[in-house]
Amino acid sequence: MALAATGMAGLRLKLDSCGLKRTQIAAPLRLRAQPLRVSMMAKRTIELKEIRGMSDELINETVVDLKGELFLMRCKKVTRQDYRVSDYKNMKKKIARMLTVKREREIERGIKPRESRKLKAKWKRSIVYRPPPSLAAILDAQKTEEDKA
Structure with a gap:
């Protein structure tokens, strides 16, 4: 006999006769016929x-x-220029992934969280700011147009 209880975020917990918990995705009725998409994990x-x-x-x-x-992108948003919101979100996630990999490497080296914060502060102080690649390309294009004129 299986008892069903609805959990958070559409997950349904089932208790088997032996008392083990299994989770199933409880999709709305109109979406049950559609297959689940799992392709994003590979990317x-x-x-x-x-x-x-x-x-x-x-x-x-x-x-x-x-x-x-x-x-x-924030400047484009404030000045109401065209930009893609999804690019903003994806860029933030990419930064988070990179910083996660960086922290994983610190953990492998045995660096504790307190030391990691000190290294991060030191790294932030040592950053030499430069225009991002997309802005540098725009500035180069403007410079070549001015040279031609």
């Missing part, structure tokens, strides 16, 4: 493999560039 796995293949210095440089891109 994230490939992206994580690429990030794990990077060196610490390259991860730091990429994080600085992506944060510059985020700043440009």
Whole structure:
């Protein structure tokens, strides 16, 4: 005999006759006929493999560039220019993944959280800010147009 209890976020917990819990996704009635999409995990796995293949210095440089891109997107939002909200969200997630891989490496080296905070503060003080790649490309294009004119 299986007892069903509805959990949070549409998960349904089932207790078997032996008392083991199993979880099932309880989809709304109109969505039950549609197959579940699982393709996003493969993309994230490939992206994580690429990030794990990077060196610490390259991860730091990429994080600085992506944060510059985020700043440009915020400026576009404030000035009501066109921008894609999904790009903003995806960029934030990519930064978080990179910083997670960086912290995983620190844990492997035996660096404790307190030391990690000190290293992070030291790293932030040492950052040399530069325009992000997309802005640099726009500025180069404007400069070439001015040279032609």
